[in-house]
Amino acid sequence: AQSVSPPAPFAGGGDALQLEQPRGEITPVRYGEPEPTPPTNNGGGAYSGASVPSRPAATSGQGRAAATDGGLTPVGSPSVSRAQVSKGSGRLPNDAGQVWREYDIRPYTQRLAADAKPQQRVVDWVLRETGYEAWHGETVGILNATRETLTVYHTPAMQAIVTDIVDRFVNSKAAEQAFSMRIVTVRNPDWRVRALGLMTPISVQSPGLQGWVMPKENYALLSAELGRRGDVREYNAAGQLVPNGQSVHFSTMRPRGYVKGIVPTQNVWPGYQPETAQIDEGASLEFSPLLSLNLESAEAVIKLRLNQIEKMRRVSLDLPTPGVNTGATPGQRLQVEVPQVTSADLHERFRWPANQVLVLSLGMVATPGPETGGAFSEMLPDMMKSPPRADALLFVEARSSAIPTAAPSAAPTGDRIQTAVRPLGMDASPISKSTPIRLFLNPNARDGAVDRLRDAARRALGDQAEVIETTSSDDTTHEIHRVCDEGGVVVAAGGDGTVHGVINALMTAASPAVLGLAPMGTSNNFCRDLGLPLEVDEALAVLRDGVPTPVDLIRITIDDRVRYCATVATAGNADRVIDALEDQDKQSWGAWCYLRAALPVMTDLQSYEVEVAVDGGPVEMLPLWNLIVANGRYAGGGLDVASRARLDDGLLDLVLISEGEGIDLASLASGFLLGDYLEHERVTFRQAQRIDIRAPGGLCFIADGEPLEGQAFRFEALPGALQVLVPRYSFRPINDDADRR
Numbered sequence: 001a002q003s004v005s006p007p008a009p010f011a012g013g014g015d016a017l018q019l020e021q022p023r024g025e026i027t028p029v030r031y032g033e034p035e036p037t038p039p040t041n042n043g044g045g046a047y048s049g050a051s052v053p054s055r056p057a058a059t060s061g062q063g064r065a066a067a068t069d070g071g072l073t074p075v076g077s078p079s080v081s082r083a084q085v086s087k088g089s090g091r092l093p094n095d096a097g098q099v100w101r102e103y104d105i106r107p108y109t110q111r112l113a114a115d116a117k118p119q120q121r122v123v124d125w126v127l128r129e130t131g132y133e134a135w136h137g138e139t140v141g142i143l144n145a146t147r148e149t150l151t152v153y154h155t156p157a158m159q160a161i162v163t164d165i166v167d168r169f170v171n172s173k174a175a176e177q178a179f180s181m182r183i184v185t186v187r188n189p190d191w192r193v194r195a196l197g198l199m200t201p202i203s204v205q206s207p208g209l210q211g212w213v214m215p216k217e218n219y220a221l222l223s224a225e226l227g228r229r230g231d232v233r234e235y236n237a238a239g240q241l242v243p244n245g246q247s248v249h250f251s252t253m254r255p256r257g258y259v260k261g262i263v264p265t266q267n268v269w270p271g272y273q274p275e276t277a278q279i280d281e282g283a284s285l286e287f288s289p290l291l292s293l294n295l296e297s298a299e300a301v302i303k304l305r306l307n308q309i310e311k312m313r314r315v316s317l318d319l320p321t322p323g324v325n326t327g328a329t330p331g332q333r334l335q336v337e338v339p340q341v342t343s344a345d346l347h348e349r350f351r352w353p354a355n356q357v358l359v360l361s362l363g364m365v366a367t368p369g370p371e372t373g374g375a376f377s378e379m380l381p382d383m384m385k386s387p388p389r390a391d392a393l394l395f396v397e398a399r400s401s402a403i404p405t406a407a408p409s410a411a412p413t414g415d416r417i418q419t420a421v422r423p424l425g426m427d428a429s430p431i432s433k434s435t436p437i438r439l440f441l442n443p444n445a446r447d448g449a450v451d452r453l454r455d456a457a458r459r460a461l462g463d464q465a466e467v468i469e470t471t472s473s474d475d476t477t478h479e480i481h482r483v484c485d486e487g488g489v490v491v492a493a494g495g496d497g498t499v500h501g502v503i504n505a506l507m508t509a510a511s512p513a514v515l516g517l518a519p520m521g522t523s524n525n526f527c528r529d530l531g532l533p534l535e536v537d538e539a540l541a542v543l544r545d546g547v548p549t550p551v552d553l554i555r556i557t558i559d560d561r562v563r564y565c566a567t568v569a570t571a572g573n574a575d576r577v578i579d580a581l582e583d584q585d586k587q588s589w590g591a592w593c594y595l596r597a598a599l600p601v602m603t604d605l606q607s608y609e610v611e612v613a614v615d616g617g618p619v620e621m622l623p624l625w626n627l628i629v630a631n632g633r634y635a636g637g638g639l640d641v642a643s644r645a646r647l648d649d650g651l652l653d654l655v656l657i658s659e660g661e662g663i664d665l666a667s668l669a670s671g672f673l674l675g676d677y678l679e680h681e682r683v684t685f686r687q688a689q690r691i692d693i694r695a696p697g698g699l700c701f702i703a704d705g706e707p708l709e710g711q712a713f714r715f716e717a718l719p720g721a722l723q724v725l726v727p728r729y730s731f732r733p734i735n736d737d738a739d740r741r
Contacts, residue, residue, distance in 0.1 A: 092140065092142075092153060093140045095139075096139045096155050097155055097156060098139070098140065098141070098153055098154055098155055099153070099154075099155075099156060099159060100151075100152075100153050101151075101152050101153075101159050101162070102149050102150070102151050102152075103149065103150040103151075103152070103162070103163070103166045104148070104149065104170075105119060105122055105145070105147075105148065105149065105150050105166060105169065105170060106147070106148050107170040107172065108122070108169040108170045108245060109147045109148070111175060112246070114430070117147075118147065119145035119146060119147055119150065120145070121169070121245055121246060121247055121288070122145060122150055122165065122166065122169055123143065123145050123150070124247065124288065125165050125169075125288075125290055126143060126150075126152075126161075126162055126165050127143075128301065128349065129161055129164075129165055130158060130161055130162075134154075134158065135154075139154070139155065140153070141153060141154040141158070142154070150162070150166060164293070167293050168245070168290055168291060168292060168293050169245050169290075171291075171293060173295060174244045174245065174291050174293075174295065175243075175244070176400060177243075177244045177291055177295065177398060177399070177400060178241040178242060178243050178244060178398075178399065178400070179241065179242045179243075179244065179287070179289045179298070179300070179396060179397065179398050179399075180241055180242075180395075180396075180397045180399060181242065181285075181287060181394065181395065181396055181397075182234065182393075182394070182395040183234070183283075183285070183392070183393070183394055184226065184232060184233070184234050184392075184393045184394075184395070185232070185233050185390035185391065185392050185393070186226065186229065186231055186232050186390055186391045186393065187231030187232075187389075187390045187391075188231055188391075189364065189391040191225070191226065191229070191391070194222075194225055195222050195225070198214050198218035198219075198221060198222055199212035199213065199214040199218070199359060200212060200213050200214065202350075202352070204348065204360070205348055206345070206346050206347070206348050208344075208362075208363050209346060209360060209361065209362055209363065210360070210361045210363075211350070211358070211359065211360050211361070212358075212359045213352045213353065213356040213357065213358055213359070214356060214357050214359060215355070215356055215357075216355065216356065216357055216397070219357040219395070219397070230678060230679045230685075231390070231679075233390070233643060233644070234646075242287055242289060244289060244290065244291050244398075245289075245290055246288075246289075247286070247287065247288040248286075248287055249284070249285070249286045249287075250283075250284070250285045250286075250287075251282065251283070251284040251285070252282035252283050252284075252531075253280045253281065253282040253283070253284050253307070254280070254281060254282055255278040255279070255280055255281075256278065256279050256280075256281045256309060257276055257277070257278050258276070258277060258278075258279070258312060258337040258339060259274045259275065259276055259335065259336050259337050260275055260276065260277040260336060260337065260338075261274075261275040261336055262274060262275060262317060262319065262334055262336060263275045271319075272319055272332070272334065274334070274336075279307070279309060279339055279341065280307060281307055281308060281309050282307065282308075283304075283305070283306050283307075284303075284304070284305045284307075285302075285303070285304045285305075286301075286302070286303040286304075287300060287301075287302055287303075287396075288300060288301040288302075289396075289398070291354060291398060292354070295354055296353065296354055296355075297351060297352070297353060297354055298351070298352055298353075298354040298358075298396075298398040299349065299350065299351045300349070300350055300358075300396060301348075301349045302346060302347070302348060302349075302350065302360070302394070302396075303346065303347045304344075304345070304346040304347075304362070304394065305343065305344070305345050305346075306343060306344040306345075306362065306365050306392065307341065307342075307343045308341065308342050308343070308365075309339050309340065309341055310340045310341065310342055311340050312337040312338070312339055312340070313337065313338040313339075313340060314335050314336075314337055314338075315335065315336050315337075315338060316333055316334070316335050317333070317334050317335070317336060318332070318333055319332045319333075319334060320332075342365065344362045344363065344365040344392065346360065346362060346394075350396075354398040357395055357396065357397045358394075358395070358396040358397075359393065359394070359395055360393065360394040360396075361391060361392065361393055361394075362391075362392040362393075362394070363391065363392070364389045364390065364391055365389065365390070365391075365392050430544075430545055430546065430547055431489060431514065431543075431546075431548070431725070433464065434464075435464070435487075435488055435489060436464065436466065436483075436486075436487075436488035436489070437457075437461055437464050437465045437466070437488060437489045437491060437516065437543055438465075438466050438468050438479075438483045438488055438489065438490055438491065439453060439457055439465060439466065439467045439468065439491040439493045439516075439518060440468055440470065440476055440479070440480065440490065440491065440492060440493060440498070440502055441453055441467065441468075441469065441470075441493045441494060441498075441520075442493070442494035442495070442497070442498045442520075442521075449520065450467060450469060452536075453467055453493055453518065453520070453536070454467045456518075456536050456537055456540055457540060459537065459540075460537060460540035460541050460543070460544060461540060461543060461544055464544075465540075465543075467493075468483075473501055476501060476502070476505060477501075477504075477505040477508070480502060480505035480506060480509065480513075481505065481508075481509045481510070483513065484506065484509035484510065484511040484512065484513040485509075485510065485511050487511070487513075488513065489513065489514045489515075489516050489543065489725065490502060490506060490513045490514070490515055490516070491515070491516035491517065491518055491543065492515065492516070492517055492518070493518040493520055494518075494520050494521050495519075495520065495521015495522055495523060495524060495705065496521060496523055496524065496525050496526060496566075496567065496704045496705040497521070497704065497705045497706055498520075498521065499517065499526050499566055499704060500564075500565065500566065500703065500704035500705065500706050501706075502515065503515065503553065503564050503565075503566055503704075503722065504563060504564050506722065507553070507564045507721070507722075512723070513723075514548045514723045514724070514725060515722055515723065515724045515725070516542070516543045516546075516724075516725045517530070517532055517539060517542075517724070517725075518536055518539050518540060518543075519532065519533075519534050519535075519536065519539055520536060523634070523635075523636065523638055523705070524638075525567045525568070525632065525634035525635060525636075525638065525704075526566045526567050526632065526704070527539065528632075528633075528634045528638060529567060529632035529633055529634060529647055530551070530647065530724060530726055531726065531727070532726065532727075542725055542726065542727055543725055545727070546725040546726050546727050547725065547726065547727075548723040548724070548725055549723065549724055549725075549726045550648070550719075550720035550721075550722070550723055550724075551566075551647040551648055551720070551721075551722055551723075551724050552631055552647055552648060552649070552650060552717055552718060552719050552720065552721060552722075553565065553566060553631065553718045553721040553722055554566075554569065554629065554631045554652060554703075554715055554716070554717065554718070555715070555716045555718050556569065556701070556703060556708060556713060556714070556715055556716075557713070557714040557716075558708050558709075558710035558712070558713055559710045559711065559712055561710075563703065563708060564718075564721075565631065565703040565704050566631065566632065566704055566722075567630070567631060567632040567634060567635065567704055568628060568629070568630045568631070568632060568633075568634065568635040568641060568642060568645075568703075568704075569628070569629045569630075569701045569702065569703040569704075569708070569715065570626065570627065570628050570629075570635055570641070570701065570702050571608070571626070571627045571693075571699050571700060571701040571702070572606075572608050572624055572625055572626040572627050572657070573605050573606060573625055573626055605625055605659075606625075607623045607624065607625065607659040608623070608624050608625075608627075608695065608697075608699065609621065609622075609623055609695070609696070609697065610622055610623075610624050610627060610693060610694070610695050610699065611692075611693065611694040611695070611696075612627075612654075612656065612691070612692070612693055613691070613692040613693075614654065614686055614688045614690075614691055614692075615688045615689060615690055615691075616690065619692075619694075622656060622658065623658065623659045624656055624657060624658055624659065625657045625658065625659050626655075626656075626657040627654075627655070627656055627657075627693065627701075628641055628642055628653075628654070628655035628656075628657075629652055629653075629654055629691055629693075629701075629715045630642030630645040630652065630653040630654075630655065631645060631647060631652060631653075631717070632645055632647055633645045635702075641655065642655055643678065644678070644685075644687075648720075650689070650717055650719035650720075651687045651688065651689060651717055652687065652688055652689065652690075652691055652715055652716075652717045653685070653686075653687055654684075654685070654686045654687070654688060654691055655678065655683060655684070655685055656683070656684040656685075657682055657683055658682045658683075658684070688717075689716065689717045690714065690715065690716050690717070691714070691715040692712075692713070692714050692715075693712075693713045693714075693715070694711060694712045694713070695711055696711065698710070698711055699711070699713070701713060
């Protein structure tokens with residue numbers, strides 16, 4: 001760190017610093033009274049009245065006695081004690097040998113031009129290292145920072161600590177380093193059987209938690225082992241990097257409302273009203289890493305909280321109707337809810353060798369992800385709605401920001417190309433404020449949707465946004481091609497069907513463009529997969545502040561036609577569910593419309609004879625109930641049909657459900673609700689880059705909610721085919737269990 005010389009000594013001698021002498025005397029204040037009269041000299045050097053002093057003088061005890069002797073005139077209530085304020089000596093005390101230093105922190109802050117207060121990170125680490133009490137004790141100290149300078153007035157020993165911290169921030173070699181984080185849950189804690197021999201235990205102060213460090217080569221072995229298990233789930237993109245010296249906050253916390261009690265009301269029928277409350281539910285992670293000056297050790301402050309409502313216990317209360325004799329009528333029956341909550345907390349500072357990986361286990365916790373209204377599980381009894389428990393693991397690795405990080409994946413088979421997960425939001429920057437943003441609304445949108453979207457876009461984006469109305473899908477494609485040629489962001493404002501149409505227009509345009517999303521549909525599955533807010537106003541804010549991130553697409557060749565799919569393509573009995581849906585069902589039932597349409601189909605399941613080949617392998621003829629080819633996880637009304645799919649792994653997930661008996665359907669449904677139906681004996685799960693499916697009798701796939709009919713289908717993964725605006729930092733930019741609505 002570079003420091004500048006302290007100000008020149010003053011004539012008073014010594015190293016103490018002379019403060020600017022205040023003008024005028026300290027005078028009392030009359031609070032809440034009319035404008036004071038000009039001060040008049042009492043002859044004793046003090047004044048009565050006040051012009052604009054900063055603090056009131058004391059008005060009791062010594063203050064009143066001083067006034068009798070010709071000092072400051074006491075004002076205000078005599079029963080109120082006020083602080084005694086003096087000018088002091090006019091010099092900074094240096095009784096402990098304090099010295100003044102100014103550190104040049106521009107080499108660090110200039111790397112963070114988009115950050116409003118990057119200097120706060122430096123201050124936070126100084127306070128962590130020195131302790132807050134060092135600046136508020138008997139030794140007078142000053143700690144202040146601007147974007148250019150960190151100013152410190154303290155003892156030489158304290159200055160040495162500050163110098164070390166600042167050096168670690170401004171180190172040019174450290175600027176090339178970053179930290180990757182992975183949050184993983186494993187249903188069975190027996191992963192330790194093979195892993196313990198690869199790790200070295202470390203001390204963890206937080207109760208119930210365990211910690212280890214392991215060489216990076218052992219970490220690669222453990223990742224491969226986890227990738228072969230069927231009970232592993234990731235909650236954030238493995239390639240998301242946090243630059244050295246920065247602090248980030250990832251969160252999927254969302255408030256969940258409930259009725260906690262009944263409040264009597266007077267003169268308002270029926271005499272009672274519900275008392276509501278909210279509980280924040282989800283996961284929150286704060287992460288502040290910093291490397292040592294020689295890059296050999298890493299430090300991080302980690303604050304992780306998992307908060308999950310396991311179930312709502314409902315209690316029915318019989319209340320009398322006001323003004324009616326007890327027993328004359330049955331009265332009113334109201335329900336209150338008692339939340340059953342489970343939480344896991346970690347707030348600790350860790351130091352470990354930078355060439356090793358830090359591993360932390362929070363123990364068996366409820367898997368993070370709020371259970372909210374509209375989900376299929378909301379219609380089930382309480383006993384079936386407890387979230388599954390799993391061992392929550394956090395992996396932290398210090399590494400070069402230029403090296404891709406591989407997510408755990410299945411063991412390689414054949415000549416499959418292994419793809420690394422791309423870093424999300426590390427080097428990308430938000431779009432320019434001058435970049436035009438064009439929002440395309442579904443031509444069949446309900447009345448008033450255009451005006452609502454235009455108002456929301458004006459609030460979030462101002463003149464940067466333009467809502468373009470089209471009359472048909474062909475008109476939409478033509479307008480999107482025009483926008484791509486002019487440059488700008490193309491926003492799909494609608495549901496998954498609208499996203500499907502916009503993506504297909506983008507993929508056939510002569511010039512590339514960035515895609516933005518404004519969720520206005522029934523399911524909004526692509527938004528769920530990306531971790532985007534499902535409220536339009538919040539999603540539009542991502543268009544303003546988010547960063548372009550590459551995501552995969554599916555290219556579907558149907559006989560001689562080509563279409564592109566963002567999320568999931570399903571066929572079989574799932575197609576019959578979509579056929580049974582009517583537009584009024586979506587408007588009236590919302591996401592529940594899929595469950596409503598599914599119930600009659602489940603009582604009369606059909607079998608489909610299908611030929612399947614994976615990555616050019618042998619063809620298999622299979623009798624199936626359902627087929628799923630997934631790029632993302634969600635289909636229908638936000639159902640998690642492909643829990644291991646990722647939008648950034650370069651692979652497709654294939655789920656085949658074989659025909660069976662009624663008991664198989666019941667166990668499949670139970671496994672689906674518990675999150676492990678891919679392990680069912682009737683389910684075949686594979687990952688591939690190319691999948692060929694042929695149905696001699698014809699088949700209809702529902703891709704992004706749109707029907708695609710044919711006999712021969714080829715599905716191909718297109719890694720990083722589309723740039724999509726996502727939040728710069730989010731708890732899980734690509735795929736998680738949150739927002740299951």
